[in-house]
Amino acid sequence: MNADLLVVGSGVAGCSAALAADDAGADVTLVTKATAPDDATSYWAQGGIAVSRGDPDAFREDVLAAGDGACDPAAVDTLVAAADDAVREVLIDRLGVPFDGDDEFDFGREAAHSENRILHVDAATGAAVLPRFLSHLRTETSVDVVEDTAALDLVTHEGRVHGALLESGGDVEPCVAGATLLATGGIGAAYGRTTNPPGATGDGVAMAALAGADVADMEYVQFHPTACVVDSEGANPAGDRPGTGDGEVPFLVSEAVRGEGAVLRDGDGERFMPDRHPDADLAPRDVVARAVRERREATGEVRLDVSGVAFAAEFPGLAERCREHGVDPDEGIPVAPAQHFLCGGIDVDRDGRASLDRLFAAGECARTGVHGANRLASTSLLEGLVFGRRAGRAAAGFDPEPVETPDLRDSDPALPERFAAEKFHRLRSTMSEHVGIERTPDGLRKAGAGLRRLKGEVDAYTRTRTARELYELRNATVCGLLVARAAAENDTSRGCHHLAAESHAD
Ligand SMILES: Cc1cc2nc3c(=O)[nH]c(=O)nc-3n(C[C@H](O)[C@H](O)[C@H](O)COP(=O)(O)OP(=O)(O)OC[C@H]3O[C@@H](n4cnc5c(N)ncnc54)[C@H](O)[C@@H]3O)c2cc1C
Numbered sequence: 001m002n003a004d005l006l007v008v009g010s011g012v013a014g015c016s017a018a019l020a021a022d023d024a025g026a027d028v029t030l031v032t033k034a035t036a037p038d039d040a041t042s043y044w045a046q047g048g049i050a051v052s053r054g055d056p057d058a059f060r061e062d063v064l065a066a067g068d069g070a071c072d073p074a075a076v077d078t079l080v081a082a083a084d085d086a087v088r089e090v091l092i093d094r095l096g097v098p099f100d101g102d103d104e105f106d107f108g109r110e111a112a113h114s115e116n117r118i119l120h121v122d123a124a125t126g127a128a129v130l131p132r133f134l135s136h137l138r139t140e141t142s143v144d145v146v147e148d149t150a151a152l153d154l155v156t157h158e159g160r161v162h163g164a165l166l167e168s169g170g171d172v173e174p175c176v177a178g179a180t181l182l183a184t185g186g187i188g189a190a191y192g193r194t195t196n197p198p199g200a201t202g203d204g205v206a207m208a209a210l211a212g213a214d215v216a217d218m219e220y221v222q223f224h225p226t227a228c229v230v231d232s233e234g235a236n237p238a239g240d241r242p243g244t245g246d247g248e249v250p251f252l253v254s255e256a257v258r259g260e261g262a263v264l265r266d267g268d269g270e271r272f273m274p275d276r277h278p279d280a281d282l283a284p285r286d287v288v289a290r291a292v293r294e295r296r297e298a299t300g301e302v303r304l305d306v307s308g309v310a311f312a313a314e315f316p317g318l319a320e321r322c323r324e325h326g327v328d329p330d331e332g333i334p335v336a337p338a339q340h341f342l343c344g345g346i347d348v349d350r351d352g353r354a355s356l357d358r359l360f361a362a363g364e365c366a367r368t369g370v371h372g373a374n375r376l377a378s379t380s381l382l383e384g385l386v387f388g389r390r391a392g393r394a395a396a397g398f399d400p401e402p403v404e405t406p407d408l409r410d411s412d413p414a415l416p417e418r419f420a421a422e423k424f425h426r427l428r429s430t431m432s433e434h435v436g437i438e439r440t441p442d443g444l445r446k447a448g449a450g451l452r453r454l455k456g457e458v459d460a461y462t463r464t465r466t467a468r469e470l471y472e473l474r475n476a477t478v479c480g481l482l483v484a485r486a487a488a489e490n491d492t493s494r495g496c497h498h499l500a501a502e503s504h505a506d
Pocket of ligand 1: 008009010011012013014031032033034039040041042043044045046047048049050125126149150151152183184185186195196197199203204252340341362363364365377378379380381382384
């Protein structure tokens with residue numbers, strides 16, 4: 001297989017990049033290990049997509065404040081300046097996403113936004129965007145969309161990336177490409193309790209790092225404060241596929257619900273956020289997540305009180321999820337923090353260029369600098385859209401060059417039974433215990449040692465086997481190591497990276 005541009009990943013970032021490169025005349029192949037739109041996190045996005053509403057300065061200030069002094073201001077400028085046009089040109093004019101509102105849009109509000117500026121479709125925005133995007137690529141462009149196909153490793157030669165080795169149905173073949181753009185999403189599968197879909201195994205970040213590309217800000221892993229938890233003990237054991245595993249999160253309760261007036265109460269029925277932050281329940285995510293965790297430990301549970309919100313009318317999708325999982329919203333929705341988003345990733349410039357020649361990255365796997373130490377709500381779809389387009393344009397126009405590719409055809413596509421499940425369980429336990437919402441130097445040292453051992457055990461198998469789940473396990477472990485290492489090297493608590501006096505299990 002050959003292409004001018006190989007895009008890996010079919011979330012909002014991969015689709016945006018593929019569309020822009022196709023517009024620029026490139027021959028684009030988009031491969032995805034997904035078999036359905038909901039395998040991508042983009043499908044799961046609830047609250048929506050932020051726009052500037054003609055006031056980029058206010059939007060910029062909110063992004064910078066949430067990022068806690070660690071954003072790249074130039075990247076934030078790019079994001080806010082391009083937001084309104086990108087949303088209109090792609091999502092509204094080309095895809096026809098039916099954002100809520102009659103004559104005028106119904107702009108929502110979420111934590112740490114100073115204004116109502118979030119376009120949404122109920123609280124299921126991703127589900128309204130992604131299937132339209134994929135269908136548009138298939139029917140209105142020349143992009144070749146190839147499903148159920150996983151990139152296992154990048155093909156590199158003398159510092160230049162020439163495509164990737166692709167696994168499909170147990171067979172491994174190279175795709176030689178003029179440029180390669182990673183848009184593989186987040187790393188949630190490395191954690192015990194996550195809001196991410198099971199395929200969020202950090203493949204792009206790990207493949208890039210293993211090929212020698214720079215990564216940055218890996219310690220800034222965002223935890224969402226209000227994941228619904230039906231079984232707070234997390235009785236669900238690791239499954240056969242790398243999944244959310246222990247402490248499974250049935251669904252996320254969007255910040256938009258707090259934006260409409262819902263409040264958090266601890267096990268004694270008391271509100272606690274007004275004492276913690278001037279913005280109370282709408283404080284930045286890291287502040288709310290730590291408070292929720294602390295009150296759960298002190299009082300047994302935290303519930304989201306939605307009595308002040310027309311919940312079923314305003315959030316019919318979430319009301320349905322509550323019914324499905326036996327949660328009565330009138331009694332308050334039981335919530336806990338869960339791993340949600342990677343602020344760091346493959347270090348890229350504002351056109352998505354990574355530190356290796358002809359390697360590009362966009363979306364959650366990329367570190368553009370817009371999120372700093374903590375992402376502002378509803379800016380991730382926007383980041384994928386804006387920077388995905390820029391990266392797609394910049395990556396168009398390279399011809400594939402002849403290159404020798406590794407031959408893995410004789411490798412065994414199988415794995416011993418339970419191998420990946422057992423090791424994923426170890427990985428998630430380590431990450432949740434020591435590299436979670438609060439970290440200690442001692443915990444990070446233990447995590448580093450345990451993860452290095454785990455990586456060694458996994459590497460012994462990747463030498464001779466090509467099972468997709470083995471590579472996913474390797475990638476999630478590499479991401480775990482990168483997070484643990486970056487956290488250990490940063491002794492300043494900031495945003496999502498919080499050093500505590502003692503270690504807690506999460
Ligand atoms: C429950 C939930 C709610 C959220 N709500 C919002 C919101 O309201 N607004 C907002 O802005 N953000 C929200 N986010 C965050 C946002 O959805 C994600 O950060 C964003 O969609 C990531 O987009 P992406 O294109 O980078 O990755 P994804 O959408 O995750 O796509 C990654 C793609 O890469 C594929 N892939 C991965 N590895 C490989 C491989 N090795 N080979 C081939 N394909 C591969 C995957 O199958 C997938 O198709 C939410 C996240 C969650 C979990």
